[in-house]
Amino acid sequence: MNFDKELDAKGLNCPLPILRAKKALAEMTSGQVLRIMATDPGSVKDFAAFAKQTGNELLSTAEQGKEFEFYIKRK
Amino acid sequence: MNMPTDQAALDALIRQRLDEILPQKLEELKASKTPSMSIIATKGTLDWAYPPFILGSTAAALGWDVQIFFTFYGLNLLKKDVGDLKVSPLGNPGMPMKMPFGPDWFKGIDWNKFLMPNLIQSNLPGFESVATMLMKQTIKNNGVATIDELRSLSKEADVKFIACQMTVELFGFSHDDFIEGIDYAGAATFLPVAQQSDVCLFM
Numbered sequence: 412m413n414f415d416k417e418l419d420a421k422g423l424n425c426p427l428p429i430l431r432a433k434k435a436l437a438e439m440t441s442g443q444v445l446r447i448m449a450t451d452p453g454s455v456k457d458f459a460a461f462a463k464q465t466g467n468e469l470l471s472t473a474e475q476g477k478e479f480e481f482y483i484k485r486k
Numbered sequence: 487m488n489m490p491t492d493q494a495a496l497d498a499l500i501r502q503r504l505d506e507i508l509p510q511k512l513e514e515l516k517a518s519k520t521p522s523m524s525i526i527a528t529k530g531t532l533d534w535a536y537p538p539f540i541l542g543s544t545a546a547a548l549g550w551d552v553q554i555f556f557t558f559y560g561l562n563l564l565k566k567d568v569g570d571l572k573v574s575p576l577g578n579p580g581m582p583m584k585m586p587f588g589p590d591w592f593k594g595i596d597w598n599k600f601l602m603p604n605l606i607q608s609n610l611p612g613f614e615s616v617a618t619m620l621m622k623q624t625i626k627n628n629g630v631a632t633i634d635e636l637r638s639l640s641k642e643a644d645v646k647f648i649a650c651q652m653t654v655e656l657f658g659f660s661h662d663d664f665i666e667g668i669d670y671a672g673a674a675t676f677l678p679v680a681q682q683s684d685v686c687l688f689m
Contacts, residue, residue, distance in 0.1 A: 426547070
């Protein structure tokens, strides 16, 4: 999937991946896509809730071993 | 003209239209309202420093309006240097004491369980400092943010910090002891905002 910006949140724990993602999204323009890499297992549910609440669309969630990959489209 | 019948028909029509329109209207109103949260932070130890800043910064990231009212020992969380916040297993049987280094079997031992009774721990000089050091290392190893980091992120995200002026004086603090950008106020300032908050928490 194409993306405009990438955020490496590997090794970070709650709530840092969400806070960093929020910051990254704030610097992007509407329609742009952010790719996030994380290792926090809680981030799967957290990013879904974050997207639902903020209106930024969670395009996909993927799991590879102990790593998680999220694509979020900025509102 | 039969008034009562017209009236009844009109009422029925209004009721029917309301049933159709109201749910969506309420949904729209709910969606357009910015959620809000008020927290009272009363504890001044390293472990209790986390909940207000984690929830405050996260709520702000979700787009909520957040205010945190710091009172009594919670004022410690507003000091310029939060590096000296401590945690103690003393009187806290729920806190495991684990080593943040060494092989996994070693890290898995909960020393608090069999090392020594709580009463004796309290008499050991520097025990609290050791426990604090171990927890800080564990926090670092697990990629958990420091209090200073979470506090800065909260501040950046416009979380409102209010220090209880009464306890500032009670404990002999001065405003110079605390970070910039804090409001100093009392219960009468907190309550009206808390009243309007969707989430209100005491910590």
